[in-house]
Amino acid sequence: MSTKPHRNTIHVEDAEVLAHHAHEADQYVLRVHAPRCAASAEPGSFAHLNCDPQLPLRRPLSIMRTDPEAGWVEFLYKAVGRGTGLLARRKPGERLSVMGPIGTPFTLHPERRRPVLIGGGVGIPPMVFLADRLRRLPGYQPFAVLGSEVPFPFSARPSQTLVPGLPDGVIAAMPLLEDWGIPSRLTSLQGYPGCHEGYVTDLVRLWLQALPDSERAGVEFFACGPHPMLKAVTALAAEFGVPAQISLEEYMACAVGGCAGCTVRIETPEGPAMKRVCVDGPVFAAETVVF
The missing domain is CATH 2.40.30.10 (Translation factors)
Structure with a gap:
């Protein structure tokens, strides 16, 4: 083998x-x-x-x-x-x-049963895939926060699930996730009805602040989106002591590790190293990525 x-x-x-x-x-x-x-x-x-x-x-x-x-x-x-x-x-x-x-996929940790799925723009697809996996596993309580500055590629609908800590009126949700029993909320700076007026990390922060410390110990972030968003997710995770996995998106030619055109700087136990997003990633521990 x-x-x-x-x-x-x-x-x-x-x-x-x-x-x-x-x-x-x-x-x-x-x-x-x-x-x-x-x-x-x-x-x-x-x-x-x-x-x-x-x-x-x-x-x-x-x-x-x-x-x-x-x-x-x-x-x-x-x-x-x-x-x-x-x-x-x-x-x-x-x-x-x-x-x-x-690529290397996300890794679920059984001791972290409160995964927060954070997707921005075309970073939403991996979060949907992860949500689909989580809904089939017992004991997990995922929460998805999705953001976009263009119209979402689905018709949002009011969530039927109460999520403590969120502002009144923030009720827009992704229908597919709601049908799967996974609460979700949408964010945007474009004034879309029912969406939080702000960034995904703003809404996640409010949710975390309302969460009891005992439950916060079970939280883990999973995120994909533009680099500024991932950098903000990494900072928020560090602030609250929450582990985070982020999926990077880079231009690439071969996608199988041969051309090394998609390398990013990663901190390793041996020191800084250049890793290929295609096969060493695209998922990395957030604290190891040098933005």
Whole structure:
């Protein structure tokens, strides 16, 4: 058996596009039939997609949901450049190459039963995947805080779950998570109805302050989003003495550790080191990341 963590675990599949839905602000939800990826993907892992035959370089996309039995994998992405712009044109019935799952996923700790899932923008998908896993495990009490400065790629609805410590009127929630029995709240600076007017970390701080010390001992942060958000999550975790895992998003060419184009500085017991986001991450302990 190989001692290399990603040997024989990354699959390349000729995947059929099953569904492709457009949302406001150039956001898309893509579902493909990639059964080998679906069978082994873990929350926090990603896939490398060939966006179009005329574009050789693939694009990394975080995995949002999977169904191992049906064999599908789902992604939420924003079309921001040539690659994702071409991907946005792909239609159901077409085929594209999917390489995955890739990367080190999130790690759940049984002694930390109050996970807080913090997602910003296109960092929301890994939080949905993690929520899907947590709802199937007994004893966990997750709470999701999701932020966006463009319209959310879903129709928010008022939460039916009371969450102590939050301001009155902050009731907007992600319907999918609510259907799973996982309380969620949305934040934005754009004045969307029911959303907290502020950053995700502002709302998490209020929630933490209302939590009894005995329950705070069971909290762990899981986060994905833009670097300023992750830096703020890391600072909040340090302030309250809460462990945090963050998923980094970087541009990458090969996504399998060969090109070293996605390296970030990480503090290790031996001193600072450059680690590859694709295979050493994308998930790292927050306190080790040098922003």
